[in-house]
Amino acid sequence: MTIRDDLPAVIREVLGEYMLARVDVPTSVPWSLAPSYASAHYRSKFWKRRAFCNGNPTQEEPKITTDQCLRLSVYVGESRLGRGVTIAAFDDQGENPQTIRDILRHAKDEVIKDGAQNxxxxxxxxVVRTNPRFLELEGSRRKNVYFEPERSKGISLKEVEDLALQAAAPLYREDRTVMMNAGIHSCDSLFVDxxxxxxxxxxxxxKVSFIVDGVDKEGRYFQREEMLLFSSPEDFEARKLQRKVKKLSEACEAAYHEVRIPSGRYPLLFDGAATGVFFHEAIAAHLLSGAYVANGASYVFHPDRLGKLVVxxxxxxxxxxxxxxGLGSYKYDEQGTEARRVVLIENGILRDYLLDVGSAAKLSQMTGRxxxxxxxxxxxxxxxxxxxxxxxxxxTNLQIDVSLxxxxxxxxxxxxxxxxxxxxRGTNYGIFVEGGGGEVSVEDGTFKLYPGTAWRVEESGERRLLRDIVIVTHLDNLFQNVVEIGLPYKNGYGMCGALSGFVPTQMRAPAFLFNSMSIIDAGDDFSTAKLTEEHRK
Incomplete structure (x- = not known):
């Protein structure tokens, strides 16, 4: 572990100094405010990576990046309505405990006074609002002590590069440019409160990624890409690379003859990876966030629906x-709370939310339990x-299960x-979607899915790759259109974005068949016609 052994004692010492501070409030009756709780979360990151173009490295030596960050949270004052909270964030402050001590001590005056002001x-x-701003409920916390066993260094970047280059062989053609990036990374963290x-x-x-650039039969540029994320060296396997590259190679070959379709409603089959994205975006990852629910922003799953059928x-x-x-796995979260498996929806009934300390406290207040x-x-x-x-x-790691x-x-x-x-009626084809990414409006429940790969499938089974489509639906209409759910289950991996940035997640789900769903032709093609022989003279 890159974190110095003496850093916990240094941080604990300074946090103790914070707790002794007092902020005098100029009132006729002597009154002072003091911190009631403080925590520090330190992270040290290492990233080593190299890029390749058509199998050749673009730089002689791999690029190495290191960074450190520190989040300081201080709660000041105490009332049934909450406490004043200040969050201070520091980046690239190094690993030296003395430097970190100096940073925390230098910030003490401003941080505690800001908390008192809030x-x-x-x-x-x-006085004027039943839900006052600037205050946050402290919630329930407990002391936790945990030292994760030291992990082996595992696989080297050179080994990752060699396996990725071997797997990429089917992608190379004279009329293509293939970019490959391979990297290994680590992040060590320390939480003290x-x-x-x-x-x-x-x-x-x-992380291994492939980007293939080419030109289709109409002379138009196309790009296909795949990214593979592995949670640990033990999870990294050559067969997973080969399987992903095989699918990418098939999509690249199909891209030479890809087609467009007009916007409309079409029969739709999601593979398990696409279904996982759908449930991730349209239901679990955002609409079931305790923060959105507690603030009244979640469109569907407000607290009075707990215990009721929602799907x-x-x-x-x-x-x-x-x-x-698991790609999203960890033992303790960034507030020092032990992470646990949660059943969000059980047999269609809403059971729980994704919760941190603050949202749990707010929901406790709202529900009376x-x-x-x-x-x-x-x-x-x-x-x-x-x-x-x-x-x-x-x-973190989302699982969608359906009765066998x-x-x-x-x-x-x-x-x-x-x-x-x-x-x-009107067409003789449907749409088959493999993987992808998406977004949801928490306020109104509208969902968009951007397919990883989408195919136009004829009644005969013949399929053509589709260009530039977006799938749009609304949570209220989603399950009304489900015809069948079936095998195989598939995993999806990615980075989920929100106000707190991008975090690694994975999903596992079965295939879903819909009788129809809205498809939008998202690409305006402004390419000019391919030059004829006469024009080339």
């Missing part, structure tokens, strides 16, 4: 940060380009898909 502003705001918590954790990962009763949705080798954090506070980093990333509840009695074999799913194609 507390007083919140009290003043409570005034409850005497001390938590050491480590993350190791591997078809054969669907269960879980999120598990304890999954072994004790609700505790389930360890979902995460962020990309402390700050970026002058902007501080807030902590908020985030999804309702899961169709893969062959039956294809039969059902072709039947819908035959019945579809």
């Amino acid at each position: 507390f007083l502003l919140g009290l003043a705001d409570s 005034t409850l005497e918590s001390t938590i050491f954790q480590q993350q190791r990962g591997i 078809p009763e054969d669907i269960t949705i879980t999120d598990d940060p304890t999954l072994e080798n 004790e609700i505790l954090s389930n360890g979902r506070a995460r962020s990309q980093w402390t700050n970026y380009e002058g902007n501080t990333f807030p902590l908020e509840p985030r999804i 009695s309702n899961l169709k074999p893969e062959e039956e799913m294809m039969v059902g898909f072709k039947k819908l194609i035959c019945e579809n």
Whole structure:
């Protein structure tokens, strides 16, 4: 671990100094405010990577990047309405404990006074608002001590490069440019608070990406790409690279003859990876965030729907940060809370939310019953380009399960898909989607999916790659259009974006068949016609 052994004691010493501070409030009756809780979360990151163009390195030596960040959280004052909170973020401050001590001591005066000011502003705001700004409920916390066992260094960048280059061989052609990036990274973290918590954790990962540029039969430029994320050296396997490159190679070959379709409604088959993205974006990752629910921003899943049917009763949705080798896995979150597996929706019934300490406290207040954090506070980093990333509840490893009695074999799913194609008036094809990314409006529940790969499938089974489509739907209409759910289950991996930045996540889900869904032709093609022989003379 790159974090110095003496750093916890240094941080704990300074946090103790914070707790002794007092802010005098100039009133007729002597009054002073003091911190009630403080925590520090330190991270040290290492990244080693190299790029290749058509199999040749673009730089002689790999690029090495290191960085450190520190998040300081201080709660000041105490009332039933909450406390004044200040979050201070520091970046690239180095690893020297003495330097970190100096930074924390230098920040003490401003941080504690800001917290006191927020507390007083919140009290003043409570005169005119039942939900005062500037205050945050401290919530339930406990002392946790955890030292993650030292991990082996695992695979080297050279080994990753060699395996990735071997896997990339089918992509190379004279009329293409193939960019490949390979990298290994690690992030060690330390959490210390005034409850005497001390938590050491480590993350190791591997990233390989391929970008293929080419020109289709009409002389138009196309680009296909794939990214592979591995949660640990143990998770990195050559067969996974080969499988992903094979699919990319097939998509590149199909891209020479890709087609467009007019906007409209079409029969739609999602593979498991696309289904995972759909549930991730349209339901679990954002609409079930305790922060959005507590603030009244989540369109569908407000607190009075707990215990009620919100999706078809054969669907269960879980999120598990304890999954072994999961891309989103960890032991403790960034507030020092132990992470646990959560059943969000069970047999269609809303059971829980993604919760950090603050959102759990707010929901406890709203519902009149004790609700505790389930360890979902995460962020990309402390700050970026002058902007501080807030902590908020985030999804980790999402699992969509359907009752076995309702899961169709893969062959039956294809039969059902072709039947819908035959019945579809106006066209003789449907759309098959593999993976992708998406976004959702938390306020109104509108969802967009940008397919990783989308195919126009004829009744005969012949398929053509589609160019520039977006799938649009609304949560209220989603399940009304489901015809069948079936095998195979598939995994999806990616980075989920929110106000707290991008964090790694994974999804596992079965295939979903819809009788129809809105497809938008998202690309305006401004390419001129391909030159004829006469024009070339």
